[in-house]
Amino acid sequence: MESIVTLYERETADPATLPSTLATYYGGGFTLPVQETSARPYVIANFVETLDGIISYNAPGQMDSKIISGDNAQDKVVMGLLRASADAVIFGSNALQENHLHIPAFVAPTFTAEYDALRTQQGRKERWPISVVLSRNGQVNLTNKTFHTPGLRAIIATTEQGSAYLAQQSLPEGTEVRIIEEDEKSAAQVSPERVLQLLAREYGVRVALYEGGPMLLATFLEQNVVDELFLTLAPQIAGHDVGLHRLSLVEGHAFMPVDALWTTLLSVKLAGSHLLLRYRFK
Secondary structure (H helix, E strand, O other): OOOEEEEEEEEOOOHHHHHHHHHHHHOOOOOOOOOOOOOOOEEEEEEEEEOOOEEOOOOOOOOOOOOOOOOOHHHHHHHHHHOOOOOOOEEEEHHOOOOOOOOOHOOOHHHHHHHHHHHHHHOOOOOEEEEEEEEOOOOOOOOHHHOOOOOOOOEEEEEEEHHHOOOOOOOOOOOEEEOOOHHHOOOOOOHHHHHHHHHHHHHOOOOEOOOOOOOHHHHHOOOOOOOOOEHHHHHOOOOOEEEEEOOOOOOOOOOOOOOOOOOOEEEEEEEEEEEEEEEEOO
């Protein structure tokens, strides 16, 4: 696997911030502006999209982001790096349809030792970030390996209605259900802002990684609780058609010029013909 090439960095990070092998492959160091105490965690989001902005073909058997990325090895290394740098990974219940674990080594097992070393270096006490599943109705796939992997903490953040439903199910051992007070600003979703406040207040989460879908991302962006976006630009074009809606980065909310979100470019990295972009929201 070829190393990632750093083309631009607004602020250069010391390579010593990463284990040496990981720093070599990443093309330098990596840091996040983490505050020791805050009302909510520092939130980063990670996506891959085509040149024309498609994140999913949205067709049976064609939903996986690996189809968009071309299963790019460097992209997976960065995904693992972001997971290793987070206290919690947040996603929606639809992600539980896939047999996937939101832990660093699952996407890049070659770097398992490096990810473990990084978490130790950063002072994190748990080997893996907490998996936080957001579900308004509580109807989640409890057979998913997220809830059956020893050492992996899992939280289902839901409403009172969702909690009542889950109370009638056989919950896997160690799975926590937390009721999130409903918020008019996010009536169709569990409130991201209140979930983040809970994670900071009761679980000591200082960095949270968002790996959910584009509908839930729209709610996070509406509530202005995403601090950075890591976006891999894959060198393919998917196209649109009237009869097939393909998902783009943000779905379910159309910002207007008066409230559109602007970002600052922090870095550009090259992985073959893929571009790895990092932005900070203003």
